Amino acid sequence: MKKRSIILSLILGIIIGVFNSNAQDNITENKDITALINKKRQYNKYNGTGYRIQLYNGLERKAKSLRSRFQVEYPGVYTKLVYKSPEWKVQVGNYKTRLEADRSLNEIREQFNGAIVIPL
Template sequence: MKKNKAFLTFMLFALMGLHSLSAQSSYTDNKNINSLLQKKRSFNKKNGAGFRIQLYNGSEKRARSLKSSFERDFPGVFTKLTYEQPDWKVQVGSYKTKLDADRALNKIREKFSGAFILEI
């Protein structure tokens, strides 16, 4: 009797598990989801979603000095000097993934210790 109850319980859970597996697989073939993912990827390519490293936030004189110092130490890396009232910001690089930004940050922090990553 106990063996029959255990067997029936096991079969019930097995059938429920098979049902949930088949229910999940129907969502992966949905054309609307694939279309939405494709639109999101193309949007990210056009709008440049990614990461930058910020070196400084403060006075204009110090910001310009840090920008020129960075350009000497890291030639070829994109630098951006912006003004957002009341401070000037020095941001560098344009990285697609956080991993790429982290790798660059490790090198940059050797000379600019206050640098950090921003998501753009």
């Protein structure tokens, strides 16, 4: 009796496993979804999504002096001075991933306290 129930359980398990694996193979790709994903990739390639490091947010005079100080210490890094009323922002770098930005932030924070990573 125990052998029969074990064999039945085993056969039932195999049948359920086969049907379950066949159910996952019935995925159909929608051409519209594929086209939309390709459009998004092209958009990101040209317009970019990424991160910058913001060094300062405040007065114009201090923002400009901080930007020039940063350019002296890190000559090859892109810097941008942004004005959004009523504050000036100093943003540096163009990073594709958050990980890249965080790595640079660790180096930059040694000289510039209060720097943060912001998305574009």
